[in-house]
Amino acid sequence: MAKRLIVIGAGPAGYVAALQARAAGLDVCLVGTQDAGGTCLQRGCIPTKTLIASCDVLEKFRRAKQYGIELEGSVSAHWPSQQARIDSVVGTMVGGINGLLSQRGVEQLPGLARFVDARTVEVDGARRVDGDAILICTGSVPTAPALFPVDGQQVATSDDVLKWATLPKSLVIIGGGVIACEFAFIFNSLGVDVSVIEATDRPLPLEDTAISTIIGREMRKRRIQFIPSAMVGKMEVDDNAVRCYQDGQLLASAERALVAIGRRPNSAGLNAQAAGVEFGERGEIRVNGYMQTNIPTIYAAGDITAQLMLAHAASAQAHVAVAHMLGEQPEPLVIENIPRVTFTHPEVASAGLTEDAARQRGLNVSCGSFDFRALGKAHATGEIAGLVKVVADADNHVLLGVHMVGSHSAEMIHEAAIVLERGGTVDEICHTVHAHPTLSEAIHEAAESVFGFATHKPLVRKPAQDLLNESTRRLSV
Amino acid sequence: MSQLEGYLFNQGHMWCRPGDDATYVIGVSDHAQGSLGEIAYIELPAAGATITQGEALGVIESVKVVNDLLAPISGTVVEVNDSLADSPTTVNESPYEDGWMLRIKPGRTEELDELMDHARYTAFIG
Numbered sequence: 001m002a003k004r005l006i007v008i009g010a011g012p013a014g015y016v017a018a019l020q021a022r023a024a025g026l027d028v029c030l031v032g033t034q035d036a037g038g039t040c041l042q043r044g045c046i047p048t049k050t051l052i053a054s055c056d057v058l059e060k061f062r063r064a065k066q067y068g069i070e071l072e073g074s075v076s077a078h079w080p081s082q083q084a085r086i087d088s089v090v091g092t093m094v095g096g097i098n099g100l101l102s103q104r105g106v107e108q109l110p111g112l113a114r115f116v117d118a119r120t121v122e123v124d125g126a127r128r129v130d131g132d133a134i135l136i137c138t139g140s141v142p143t144a145p146a147l148f149p150v151d152g153q154q155v156a157t158s159d160d161v162l163k164w165a166t167l168p169k170s171l172v173i174i175g176g177g178v179i180a181c182e183f184a185f186i187f188n189s190l191g192v193d194v195s196v197i198e199a200t201d202r203p204l205p206l207e208d209t210a211i212s213t214i215i216g217r218e219m220r221k222r223r224i225q226f227i228p229s230a231m232v233g234k235m236e237v238d239d240n241a242v243r244c245y246q247d248g249q250l251l252a253s254a255e256r257a258l259v260a261i262g263r264r265p266n267s268a269g270l271n272a273q274a275a276g277v278e279f280g281e282r283g284e285i286r287v288n289g290y291m292q293t294n295i296p297t298i299y300a301a302g303d304i305t306a307q308l309m310l311a312h313a314a315s316a317q318a319h320v321a322v323a324h325m326l327g328e329q330p331e332p333l334v335i336e337n338i339p340r341v342t343f344t345h346p347e348v349a350s351a352g353l354t355e356d357a358a359r360q361r362g363l364n365v366s367c368g369s370f371d372f373r374a375l376g377k378a379h380a381t382g383e384i385a386g387l388v389k390v391v392a393d394a395d396n397h398v399l400l401g402v403h404m405v406g407s408h409s410a411e412m413i414h415e416a417a418i419v420l421e422r423g424g425t426v427d428e429i430c431h432t433v434h435a436h437p438t439l440s441e442a443i444h445e446a447a448e449s450v451f452g453f454a455t456h457k458p459l460v461r462k463p464a465q466d467l468l469n470e471s472t473r474r475l476s477v
Numbered sequence: 478m479s480q481l482e483g484y485l486f487n488q489g490h491m492w493c494r495p496g497d498d499a500t501y502v503i504g505v506s507d508h509a510q511g512s513l514g515e516i517a518y519i520e521l522p523a524a525g526a527t528i529t530q531g532e533a534l535g536v537i538e539s540v541k542v543v544n545d546l547l548a549p550i551s552g553t554v555v556e557v558n559d560s561l562a563d564s565p566t567t568v569n570e571s572p573y574e575d576g577w578m579l580r581i582k583p584g585r586t587e588e589l590d591e592l593m594d595h596a597r598y599t600a601f602i603g
Contacts, residue, residue: 217518217520217536220520221518371542371543373538373539373540373541373542373543374541374542379540384517384540385538387543
């Protein structure tokens with residue numbers, strides 16, 4: 001069992017590991033505290049959610065009349081004030097992390113760590129620290145191939161856009177994944193003319209197709225131009241515009257571009273090879289189910305492992321790593337059951353398998369879905385777009401996945417995560433009374449719909465052993 | 478209700494009728510719009526797209542439900558009623574006239590034999 005732990009990186013994996021290890025009585029040194037909270041807090045989750053909160057207020061004002069509110073004068077967004085609010089929120093949360101680290105007695109070292117050997121790291125080329133366990137949590141950075149001349153201004157990554165002094169009139173986003181789609185809706189709300197170029201045929205290609213379909217539709221409603229099945233082969237930049245081409249054909253042009261085609265593990269300057277740590281083909285550190293590298297005293301957690309680049313996954317991995325170095329046998333994480341949330345408008349959330357993934361595993365799949373617009377609460381709040389889709393095993397009713405798009409979906413997905421985590425059935429959701437009036441009623445009705453008897457939708461009789469997939473809906477009036 | 482001359486319906490509650498220049502015009506029935514309630518959004522294919530009888534040509538969202546629009550006849554879209562993008566409730570107000578959705582150049586006119594005239598459609602919806 002480890003007695004002294006060196007944690008490299010202070011993001012959602014690193015600082016959480018440091019707090020947990022100290023609580024368990026380990027002597028802990030956390031290196032990299034100049035970036036407390038990591039990408040999530042400094043440049044990612046929290047800044048963008050703060051900005052989305054501004055966008056939500058703006059949109060509510062624009063729709064005030066729908067709620068019986070008359071406004072006098074005009075409503076406009078003020079970008080510098082929104083940035084100031086982001087700084088304020090981030091500052092508050094950084095203060096919270098630093099306070100917790102101090103209160104627990106974690107030794108905090110700002111600076112970049114470089115491995116000297118399997119037990120020792122050097123910080124900023126000066127001080128050396130050692131431990132009998134080391135946890136690498138150095139995160140990830142945006143992927144930006146040389147094809148895209150990233151300068152942080154005209155051609156930017158997600159690390160840059162929140163620092164822009166002004167907003168562009170138009171923006172082309174390369175990529176159609178989580179980061180790309182969140183920024184597409186954000187900048188659209190702020191009045192920017194947005195185009196999205198995606199290599200696959202749909203936005204959020206890792207989500208269930210039913211979810212992508214609705215997000216694509218919501219994009220069209222907002223006049224966000226989505227260009228599917230397109231790969232930028234050449235990007236031209238001059239003083240006035242960024243132009244994206246494929247095979248000589250202009251795909252889109254805009255005042256600025258955001259390159260959001262993914263993230264890659266960050267091991268810059270780490271020199272983990274000096275300790276003998278094995279890396280994978282994508283530059284990720286290879287780990288076992290306990291987040292242990294090929295060197296038994298060295299662990300890795302978070303984006304550096306490239307398993308699921310989400311903050312809460314990083315924290316969960318950190319918990320597993322620390323528990324294991326304490327001599328416990330923690331339950332390895334089931335990556336597919338970790339909830340995934342995307343803060344588009346409306347929000348997207350999912351956990352478990354998509355319908356396609358479940359079918360590819362050869363399972364006898366049955367799906368049920370329910371539209372938000374059939375809920376009283378959705379109408380009361382004026383947010384009727386969206387649905388919940390439940391994927392179940394038709395043979396034994398085991399819940400395989402839940403996929404939702406709609407207002408507050410990110411808050412609602414955890415019901416599904418709990419059932420998935422314990423290998424429960426869709427019947428358990430059906431038998432659980434859901435409060436009225438809530439949006440969570442959509443989960444209940446979607447679960448009932450797996451069997452064809454959702455209370456608030458037309459009755460569809462499904463054969464008991466061969467439940468029909470109801471992914472296609474017809475005009476059945 | 479008086480009979481609509483020239484209008485043919487499928488079981489998906491969509492109609493088509495002859496238009497100018499050997500084209501056909503497509504929309505949804507009055508019964509459909511009444512059942513759907515206030516229509517909030519209509520997604521239609523662009524001019525030049527092909528549609529296939531019985532398959533979804535687009536989507537209609539009302540305040541109550543979201544449904545596919547099933548093509549009553551196959552063909553190539555030659556004109557889209559763009560005004561529906563900003564005022565989809567035109568379909569509620571005038572499903573057979575101003576609320577038309579597409580004008581198409583038909584592929585196989587024999588497909589029309591599979592549709593119901595207004596009298597039969599009225600009986601179908603009971």
